[in-house]
Amino acid sequence: MPSLSLYLPAPAKLPPPPPFRPQKATNFDPLSNRLISHSNVGHLRKAITTLDLMSCIRSRNFDLGKLVHDRLACSQLEPDPVLLNSLISLYSKSGDWKKANSIFENMGSERNLVSWSAMVSCFANNDMGYEAISTFLDMLEHGFYPNDYCFASVIRRWCYISVYKVGITIIMAAIAFVGLALGHYVGCCLVDMYSKCTADGLMNDARKVFDRMPNNNVASWTAIMNGYVQRGRGDEEAIKHFVEMMSGLVPSNHFTFSSILKTCANLLDLCTAVKSGLASINCMGNSLISMYSKSGQVEDARKSFDVLYEKNLISYNTVVDADAKHSDAEEAFGLFPEIQDTGFGASGFTFSSLLSGAASICAVGKGEQIHARIIKSGFESYQSICNALVSMYPWCGNIDAAFLVFNEMDDWNVISWTSMITEVFDKMLEARIKPNEITYIAVLSACSHAGLVDEGWKHFKAMEKKHCITPGMEH
Template identity: 30%
Template sequence: MPSPGLPPPAAALLADVGALRRSSRGGIASGSASARALHGLAVAAGYAGDTFVASAFTKLYSTLSRGDDARRVFDAVPSPDTVLWNTLLAALSGSEAMEMFVRMVRAGSAQPDSTTLSSVLPAAAEVADVTMGRCVRAFGEKCGLAQDEHVVTALISLYAKCGDMECARHLFDRMVAPDLVAYNALISGYSVNGMVGSSVELFKDLVTLGLRPTSSTLVALIPVHSPFGHEQLTRCLHAYVVKAGFDANAPVSTSLTTLYCRLNDMDSARKAFDAMPEKTMESWNAMISGYAQNGLTEKAVALFQKMQALNVPPNPLTISSALSACAQLGALSLGKWVHKIISKENLELNVYVMTALIDMYVKCGSIAEARRIFDRMDNKNVVSWNVMISGYGLHGQGAEALKLYKDMLDANLLPTSSTFLSVLYACSHGGLVEEGRTAFRSMTSDYGFTPGIEHCTCMVDLLGRAGRLKEAYELISEFPKNAIGPGVWGALLAACMVHKDAELAKLASQKLFELEPENTGYYVLLSNLYTSKKQYSEAAGVRQEAKSKKLVKTPGCTLIELGDKPHVFMAGDRAHPQSDAINSYLEKLTTKMIEAGYRPDTEAALYDVEEEEKEHMVKVHSEKLAIAFGLLNTEPGTEIRIIKNLRVCLDCHNATKIISKVTQRLIVVRDASRFHHFRDGICSCGDYW
């Protein structure tokens, strides 16, 4: 309601402000534009210094997440009252709100009240600043506000978010008659801190006392932060939610969706999502990111497309999840479509979105486009640098990765543990052994990082790829025990396969069979190594052991996009509609390849089949079928891009080099470990993969 002393023009302005604040139509971007237009009218009419008008606009900007604009409104008022201070505190977050509270106390022109403390305590909780929280509590005790139930509840929430459940419970127990909000705060604290049993007991207490749970109670109770080990509780809570009629409530169903996604129960997650008649942005994000994080990338993209069809504007998290799905799929055309949406939604200044975009282009094989976007970013953070450095490593451009790392240090950015992982990865795939050693030493001596499992794995991989197997094995003995996982021994086994060291491979595989007895890949690697060295009885023994454990080899498959449609091929695949044409073309292509010097490499093929059959087996590997399909269906000179789920074999690597030469095509292959760019008979990896 407008202030009684304001003339009609101001009353009309304030009515418009209230209507705009209540309405969410048009999104934040258009809402901000309307807010600024109204604010301009208010300033022009001479109301910039009026506390009532200022409070209304501060609330409006807060609703639109425009903290800077709210601050400017406040600063234009010469003598802000307590209500205006409180409105601004509610609009700000974290350290900004705490700084403003200190400024209010020091100014002394307006007396803080319980609302003031109830606003600043959540800000302290947001950044887990328990010291600030205790200072606010002491101030409240001095001013006689510490016993206010809203202040006590805010303190309970603060202590809970800072992990001090003992203090939180102590405050709760001192309350004469805690209300439902206080119960919710403590239940949430128990859930967030993994004390799920205590949260359930407290929930039972409030029900026994006759308090009626609200949607906030259920959101607090659902163990989103500690999902594992509570699957049965999750089912019971879901049943209660349905029975109590909360399944249509967006926050409750979104929490259930998130919980099921973390449990990898995607069917139940989708049921909870679909039960919401009115989905919020958080709901869409929970389901899309859940699909992406659980490897269901096609479903993530499909749901994002549905969201677009319904004209629901995405936010940065939605875009980042969609880009992650495109990156995993290697779907460049879809990634470019999302890029257009980023431009349309004016999200090109968001560092998280642009970093995800760089990652997408890197993983879809467009390293040059990734670098172009990186260079155009004005607000790069350390994650942006890490992604670009790692991208160069993925594409075998180790020297570029090291140059970029130096540029990062020159820009006075401190590297993180992930930075060193990116650098080591790049050195490993670029054959830069000494540079990798230097980086590995530097992370400890210069920056104080303790190498983790992934860093140690990279070092073994680095030495192993370079053929320095003995050094790699000796280095493993120097690692802390908690840093020696399957990845370390797996890197050594893969290197033994490349350099044909059966003795060391046997030792590494024994460790792996103990650590991951159901991983078929290790058995396949060892068997292939024995076969390539013509140790057929040993190869048969390994295959028999895998068979006795009922282990099944992961089938190789290769994806290629034509237009915006993906085509997937398996080894020996005859299911594709163009199968006859593909195989016929491949026969003719093989003849040209042989004339150009190609000889099939059948070393790792099954030993108990005829040589002619071995040659046929390697000829119809999935990547060859995908490349043939691409060559058949694109214009001469068009770049071919394929994605293989496993490491590309030696024969296919050699064959693709020859194919790139005889067809005069650039062929980009993404396998399980890196990118290969084949041009004129040469691979970017330098046969080092």
């Protein structure tokens, strides 16, 4: 761990910057470039190990990542900075800052900008404010001058440390010291940092950063709106910014809509959105339908659909899916002819939602009609459609039709197999055939791979309670 001092040097005492930025300060290399560089010089094993580690980090499977590290330690493979940086990231994100710091300290002269940045982020993530600040200053003193990616990485975590006020002062001084232009990437992170730092936020400072940024884009507009929304007292200000953004013809994205929808929710009802003219905007209305659907408010989702000035296939698909998922399948079926009349034509998503609705009310006749329409529309070979059919038919009591669809599929995935395994298992129980330990391994594995947590728990509990099978490690 770097030595700490409560007397942090002022930015003016930092060493003067070199006349040009050293090679050490280049941008982070993408993972693919790292792997290619390893392979090009014959280090295929290092490339594979790096890929293993990065896969474990991205999937947050830290225990497996530590096993990869153990394998590396037992091999004769000499770690290089890329591998060591990946290990720092692994232990940092798993919460083991001591191990991360040990690897960092042992790197010695092999430390580069990525190493330093990872260690600063590690301390910040663990609310070790003074250590994070001290390491950041050490990085500058060692001649590693952060680029915009490094600053953004540090800034994202700075608002979470207990000594954030000192950290903000140093960050802003360091940006000026290095001479980094305030671009969108760093600017958005600064706006986000200021808005999160205290209970009241530092929105005046966030606004100053926003105003200094050249040619604000969708990311910067969304960042400043998020800032007002997060404070809970700036909802009208957020809507004002949204209208200003739309007036300036700045294209919006789903993050923008997510932010403005939170504003409408804070202002209590849909009327605010309608009065502001927001709900009639096509993409905004679709977002409202989706939001209400996910929260189970089907009636409000339908109201949002009805006030849309111009509906598109996404609008129809979203409300059909909402009806199908919340036991209002007849409403979903009623919209299908309307979709056909508009000339949009149903999509694979439309058919999947309708099949889900048919399954929810065990309407095998409706399901067969939809299946016929699927064949007529040329969607019968789509994997997602086939999976929906394989799931729908057993729910409606026609497992033979499910087998027929399954056997005619060109390609099966885990969802296809899981649907068949679980349905066959249910039929097995209906036939009063007693399952054994091996049966449950297959069923539980299928549920696990398909992400069917509730279904898996149901079978796991029934294993001992109903069938007197004691769960083992393999289960």
